[in-house]
Amino acid sequence: MVDKPSSIHRARYHFSLSKLLFWSLVFLGFIVFFFFRSPPSASPSRRSLRGGAGWENSVRQSATPRYSSSSSSAKARRVLVTGAAGFVGAHVSIALKRRGDGVVGLDNYNKYYDPSLKRARTDLLRREGVFIVEGDINDAVLLRELFRLVKFTHVMHLAAQAGVRYAMKNPASYVHSNIAGLVSLFEVCKSANPQPAIVWASSSSVYGLNSKVPFSEKDRTDQPASLYAATKKAGEEIAHTYNHIYGLSITGLRFFTVYGPWGRPDMAYFFFTKDILKGKQISIFEGPNHSSVARDFTYIDDIVKGCLGALDTAKKSTGSGGKKMGPAQLRVFNLGNTSPVPVSKLVSILEKLLKVKAKKKILPMPSNGDVLFTHANISSATREIGYKPSTDLQTGVIFMNVFSTLTIIDVVVPPVNIATMASSEEVPEKLVTEFCSKTKDPSFCHNFAKGDIQTFLGMETALRTKVLDTAIDITTASKSAFSGALGDKQVTEKEKAAIQQCIGLYTKVEQSLQSSASPSADFIAIGQKLQVAGESLWQCQMDLHSHPNHEAIASLKMVNGLANSFVSYVQSEFYAHYLQLNRKN
Ligand SMILES: O=C(O)[C@H]1O[C@H](OP(=O)(O)OP(=O)(O)OC[C@H]2O[C@@H](n3ccc(=O)[nH]c3=O)[C@H](O)[C@@H]2O)[C@H](O)[C@@H](O)[C@@H]1O
Missing domain, CATH: 3.40.50.720 (NAD(P)-binding Rossmann-like Domain)
Incomplete structure (x- = not known):
């Protein structure tokens, strides 16, 4: 048997070593690859x-149900x-x-x-x-x-x-x-x-x-x-x-x-709104022979x-x-809603509400899954x-606007649009009724809801579009309405204390808005305090039902209306989302 030269042995040894190293690296690579590729639910973290x-x-x-003691736990x-x-x-x-x-x-x-x-x-x-x-x-x-x-x-x-x-x-x-x-x-x-x-x-x-x-x-x-x-x-x-x-x-x-607040950004009403405000062109699909595409x-x-x-x-x-x-x-x-609306009509509702003309491009409906109508x-x-839908598109879109979560806070529209939106919007009766059904005292709410909804609309739009001056203006106006009621001789000491508390809170809101380019998390804390003040104002209002002076009642009711609109606003889902996104930016 002839001994192989030692150089060959060395070469083979080197070769197997590098082969081992190579395969180890490949193996390690696989582990790393699968570790990062594995679906989120399977990863150890x-x-x-x-x-x-x-x-x-x-x-x-x-998972624990909480019913009032009267309802059956069997259900x-x-x-x-x-x-x-x-x-x-x-x-x-x-x-x-x-x-x-x-x-x-x-x-x-x-x-x-x-x-x-x-x-x-x-x-x-x-x-x-x-x-x-x-x-x-x-x-x-x-x-x-x-x-x-x-x-x-x-x-x-x-x-x-x-x-x-x-x-x-x-x-x-x-x-x-x-x-x-x-x-x-x-x-x-x-x-x-x-x-x-x-x-x-x-x-x-x-x-x-x-x-x-x-x-x-x-x-x-x-x-x-x-x-x-x-x-x-x-x-x-x-x-x-x-x-x-x-x-x-x-x-x-x-x-x-389905559409509404907290909606999906991939849906047409959502990105249409965003693009209209950004001044970007939107595509509206049409059917054969220029027929309209409609959705229920x-x-x-x-x-x-x-x-x-x-x-x-x-x-x-x-x-x-x-x-x-x-x-x-x-x-x-x-x-469904049992009343299909052409997509072009959806766009005109949005244009009217946003007070911005859309840049429209009419295109034949692409054959990528869409149907002509539902x-x-x-x-x-x-x-x-027992299903009975009660919201037409016009009303629903306004609701969506008031409490919306449209992720469009990166859009800055000229302040003039905001001012017009806040002041000139026609608030339909049905919307008022629907809105008030969600409050503690629907009949009382009804007297003030139109104004409240306009306030919401203005405030929300102002924050959404980061035009904080308008938000400050609205806060200041609410504060001065409170101050006005303080001067009323018929207002009791208890009521005055509640109003003073609210004025103090509004001042903090104002300061918070003025001091930063974006409202801080303090704003939420202030909002929560405002809610407490609002609750005590509700109590005052209840006491006032037996008050002899009707004018005083009216002015306090107005104050209550404003307090509650603001409180509801601060608590609104939109604001939480606004902060969330703002933190990200
Ligand atoms: O009813 C349903 O089951 C479906 O409703 C929606 O689907 P779709 O009606 O297509 O809603 P959008 O994507 O918001 O489109 C609404 C309308 O706008 C039209 N459109 C969409 C996009 C666009 O750029 N232009 C345009 O005209 C579409 O053709 C459609 O008629 C949802 O996205 C689906 O998840 C849901 O299952």
Whole structure:
């Protein structure tokens, strides 16, 4: 045997060493790659967010119903809301929580649109006592853990990949959320004991190329025009299967172009407003032979009522331990507004409200999933779940403007627009009634609401567009109205003390606005103090009902109106969002 020269040995040794080094690096690379690529719910740092006594406590606490002692605890609802940080999910969660239901949210905070808006909605929900678990509906381990912690009576499934046109860009995300995610959720629900009743979001888009109007639940839905629609239609069929095999009670809701405060930035009304204010051109689609494209735009508050109606009329699931014990309820309802509005009309409403002429470009509707029109027949939803939409587009858009969350604070429009918006807006009667129904004393509110709404509008617009001078002007005007009432001889010492307190608070607000380019977090603290002052003013107003001097009553009522408008404003969801975004800038 001939010895190999030692140089060869050395060379081989070097070669294997560098090979080892090479493969180690490749291996390390893979580890690093997978570590960073793994979905958020699987990463160790995210996992540590869940589990643990604190987390379990938050889930259980949020899930605990709180009803007045008179209502029956047998009907106690514990609802899991998926997509709770989303537009519809946030509104529905708040409504459920406010009426006393136990609510736990679930959301994956994906980046389809700016997650800071979802975080801002989460802050809002936290203040309402709703805890949102960060996780994906495809994470069956997490879902099972939630069902172990809480015996959910209902699931309000609103998590989905939304948007019609985006399906051309990212088809996989629709399959992941709207099909795989739905199956994952149904799988866990079917095995849960007891099985929850499920209400979930389908879509008007399932009607696709159907041309029979208005769309009835009995009409054909086998011609989807987009992959989005196809995944929602698939969801309806999957629902049928789980109802049939496992006895799950399932209600699908076909939403028709939902809009409103805290809305989605990918929707046309949202980016139209933004672009109109920025002076950017907007594209308005039209159909063949210059026909208009129309949508049955539906206001969020109406949708929320429909969701609650569906939940309250949902019968229990019949299965147990993954086995069907008898036939279960399976329903599908249209939740629309029953009055389609051409997109060009939406744009003219926005132009009128914003007092800015849009730069319009009329384009043929691209064939990327859109349909020409939608129009809901809601007779079945009215009959079965008491659904009665009451908001026309004009009114809804004003509401949206007053309490809006449009992410347009980066836009600076000339102050003249703000002044005109604040002072000259026609406030429809219906809006006043709707607005006052949300206050403590609707008939009293009615006397002042028009002014209040105008004040909201001005204040909100001023802050939204960062024209703080106007915000200061409004604060100063409110303060001087208080001072005026102080001079009234009929005002009692107790009332004077409350008014003085408010004037002091307004002064702080003024200073806060004057001292910085953007209002600081102090503003919220001041707002909370203002709320306390406002509460004591309400008490004064109640005392005044027996006051002999009607003029004094009138002036104090005015003061109360202003105090409350400001208090409501400071508390408004918009402001929280404004601060959130401002911090980011
Ligand atoms: O009803 C539904 O089920 C669907 O409603 C909306 O979808 P869509 O009606 O297309 O809402 P937008 O994207 O806000 O579009 C509204 C209208 O504006 C039109 N449009 C949109 C964008 C644009 O640049 N120009 C334009 O004219 C569209 O053709 C459409 O008629 C939601 O985005 C979907 O997630 C939802 O499922």
